[in-house]
Amino acid sequence: MTRLRPVAMLLACLVAGCGRTMCDIPDVNSSEVGVGFHIKDYGPRHAVAGAAFNAQPDGSSAAWFRLDQDVSGSEIKVHFGDEVVSGNIARDLVTAKVPDGAHAQPGNLRVMIERRDGLDVSKSNSVVITLEKP
Numbered sequence: 001m002t003r004l005r006p007v008a009m010l011l012a013c014l015v016a017g018c019g020r021t022m023c024d025i026p027d028v029n030s031s032e033v034g035v036g037f038h039i040k041d042y043g044p045r046h047a048v049a050g051a052a053f054n055a056q057p058d059g060s061s062a063a064w065f066r067l068d069q070d071v072s073g074s075e076i077k078v079h080f081g082d083e084v085v086s087g088n089i090a091r092d093l094v095t096a097k098v099p100d101g102a103h104a105q106p107g108n109l110r111v112m113i114e115r116r117d118g119l120d121v122s123k124s125n126s127v128v129i130t131l132e133k134p
Contacts, residue, residue: 036122037115041066042129049106049131053098061098063129065113068092077114087113106133 042065047053054062065078069092076087076094080102087094094113102109109131113124 034122035125037071037113037124038068039065039111039113039124039127040068042111042127044129046130046132047103048134050104050134053103056097060100061103062095063098063111065094065096065111065124065127066092067094067113067124071115073117075116077116079110079112079114081109081111084114103129103131106131 042063044053044063047061052059052061054064056062063078063080065087071089071094072091074089076089077084078087078094078096080096080098083099083102085096085099087096109129110126111129112126115122115124
C-alpha cells in the first residue's frame with residue numbers, strides 16, 4: 001500500500017489543479033474567446049459542391065488562408081462548418097484539406113481558424129466559401 005501512496009498523491013494533485021491548467025481552456029466558440037487575428041485573403045471563394053477543388057495528389061480538396069500575422073509555432077485548427085482539421089502553417093499562410101462532408105452540399109460553408117499557444121486560445125474572423133450546385 002505504501003507504494004501506491006505516491007501515485008495516489010500525484011493523481012490527487014493533477015485532479016486538484018484541473019481548474020487552473022488544461023481543463024480551463026475555453027471552447028473556441030464561447031464568448032470568452034475573442035477574435036485575435038484576421039483572415040485577409042483566402043481561396044477558393046467559390047467551388048462546386050461535391051467536386052474536388054484545389055485538388056491534392058490524393059484527390060482531396062484544399063483551401064488556403066492568408067492571415068494578418070505570423071502564426072508560426074502555434075497549433076492551428078481550421079473549422080469548416082462543424083468539421084475541424086489541423087492546419088499547415090507557413091508564417092502567415094495556413095493551408096488545410098477540406099473534409100469531403102464539409103463541401104458535399106450547395107450553400108455557404110463558414111470557415112474560421114482557431115489558434116492555440118499553450119493555454120491561450122484565439123480565433124479569426126469567419127469567411128465563407130460559396131458552394132454552388134453541380
